[in-house]
Amino acid sequence: MDAMTTEPTAPLTITNALIFDGTSADLVEGSIVFNGGLVAEVGDVEPQGQVVDAAGKVVVPGLIDAHFHAYAVGLGGMEVERSPLSYSALVGAQRLGLALGRGFTTVRDVAGGDIGLSKAIEKGLFASPRYYYTGPAFSQTGGHGDPRAADVDVCFSHGHMCAVVDGVDQLRQAVRERFRTGSHAIKIMTSGGVVSLTDPIRVPQYSGEEIRAVVDEATRRGSYVAAHAYSPEAIRHSVENGVRSIEHGNLLDEATAELMAEHGAFLVPTLAAYDAMNRRGEAAGLNPVSQAKNAEVLSAGKDAIGMALRAGVRVGFGSDLMGELEDDQLQGVRLQIEAVGVLETLRSMTSVNAELLQNPSLGSLRAGAVGDAVLLDGNPFEDPAVLWDESRPRTVLQAGRVTA
Numbered sequence: 001m002d003a004m005t006t007e008p009t010a011p012l013t014i015t016n017a018l019i020f021d022g023t024s025a026d027l028v029e030g031s032i033v034f035n036g037g038l039v040a041e042v043g044d045v046e047p048q049g050q051v052v053d054a055a056g057k058v059v060v061p062g063l064i065d066a067h068f069h070a071y072a073v074g075l076g077g078m079e080v081e082r083s084p085l086s087y088s089a090l091v092g093a094q095r096l097g098l099a100l101g102r103g104f105t106t107v108r109d110v111a112g113g114d115i116g117l118s119k120a121i122e123k124g125l126f127a128s129p130r131y132y133y134t135g136p137a138f139s140q141t142g143g144h145g146d147p148r149a150a151d152v153d154v155c156f157s158h159g160h161m162c163a164v165v166d167g168v169d170q171l172r173q174a175v176r177e178r179f180r181t182g183s184h185a186i187k188i189m190t191s192g193g194v195v196s197l198t199d200p201i202r203v204p205q206y207s208g209e210e211i212r213a214v215v216d217e218a219t220r221r222g223s224y225v226a227a228h229a230y231s232p233e234a235i236r237h238s239v240e241n242g243v244r245s246i247e248h249g250n251l252l253d254e255a256t257a258e259l260m261a262e263h264g265a266f267l268v269p270t271l272a273a274y275d276a277m278n279r280r281g282e283a284a285g286l287n288p289v290s291q292a293k294n295a296e297v298l299s300a301g302k303d304a305i306g307m308a309l310r311a312g313v314r315v316g317f318g319s320d321l322m323g324e325l326e327d328d329q330l331q332g333v334r335l336q337i338e339a340v341g342v343l344e345t346l347r348s349m350t351s352v353n354a355e356l357l358q359n360p361s362l363g364s365l366r367a368g369a370v371g372d373a374v375l376l377d378g379n380p381f382e383d384p385a386v387l388w389d390e391s392r393p394r395t396v397l398q399a400g401r402v403t404a
């Protein structure tokens with residue numbers, strides 16, 4: 001399937017639709033004409049080309065998952081990092097195809113991915129969302145991206161999802177290498193995490209000097225830095241040193257939410273991951289250290305989203321599912337809706353995530369936007385389950401053609 005082609009496509013019209021444009025609470029009634037891979041016209045317009053009748057359905061922009069991991073072949077850091085890259089890439093292709101079937105027409109991979117996987121997607125070798133990647137995330141020694149347990153005496157410098165890089169000069173060189181090889185943005189680990197074994201969750205990682213060096217390189221390139229951070233002290237440390245995108249942010253407090261808003265930072269919550277690790281982690285072989293850490297961040301995550309929105313922070317959407325938990329992607333939609341409602345969650349998955357990706361032509365169904373859309377089997381504002389219930393059929397369009 002030629003999922004990612006940028007060649008102009010023949011016209012296609014969705015008729016009798018109720019349309020969510022990515023932003024407005026007022027749904028538009030009418031048709032959407034796609035032409036040349038883009039949205040050509042919306043509203044009371046003449047159909048062109050192939051017609052898809054959407055009576056009784058609601059059309060939303062193609063969904064965006066801003067925290068995805070193609071190469072997360074398992075739940076343990078070391079398992080992921082020691083897998084042969086050919087295996088990780090094939091598993092990644094499968095994970096991407098499944099995400100597209102759920103309506104995610106774009107993903108941002110914030111630890112992993114590389115130019116080879118991206119090239120295969122651009123050539124249309126397999127069906128995939130549009131693929132933005134950071135490449136392996138940077139971690140300090142003993143930080144969230146260092147997969148070694150304390151009693152493991154092996155050398156680790158880089159794997160497929162993370163690389164251990166310490167020091168300003170080394171970080172500058174590593175960031176330049178990421179941009180040489182097509183990275184969309186840079187991901188760093190600035191607090192402890194759930195799956196890492198030796199770092200307390202709350203403690204900030206990397207010195208301010210190191211973070212500023214990474215931000216300086218990324219900003220000069222016209223890009224930005226995303227940081228894994230949970231606690232107020234780690235979020236503050238990241239944002240004050242120039243990080244634009246806070247990943248997870250579960251332990252956020254009000255003062256830190258205000259600081260994020262002042263700095264124009266985004267929050268990308270990843271509720272699916274904690275819920276899935278809580279329900280299914282033990283059976284899936286999650287380390288007991290990680291299970292205990294997960295419990296600490298699980299319940300706080302939902303409160304953080306409302307707190308961020310009230311402070312004026314732009315809140316996106318991510319899933320962050322590792323290994324066999326990947327099939328819980330739409331549960332993240334349910335959890336975010338339970339936290340802040342349908343409209344905010346739909347905005348997060350479309351227009352806000354598009355802004356985060358620095359590509360406002362994604363995540364919108366206005367004339368001129370990229371022609372990615374999902375036809376839902378009902379109205380999510382009346383029946384939110386239509387967004388997460390996988391037994392309800394959905395039709396996915398990418399670049400103005402039906403892909404799934």
Ligand SMILES: [Zn+2]
Pocket residue numbers: 067069110111320
């Ligand atoms: Zn992650």
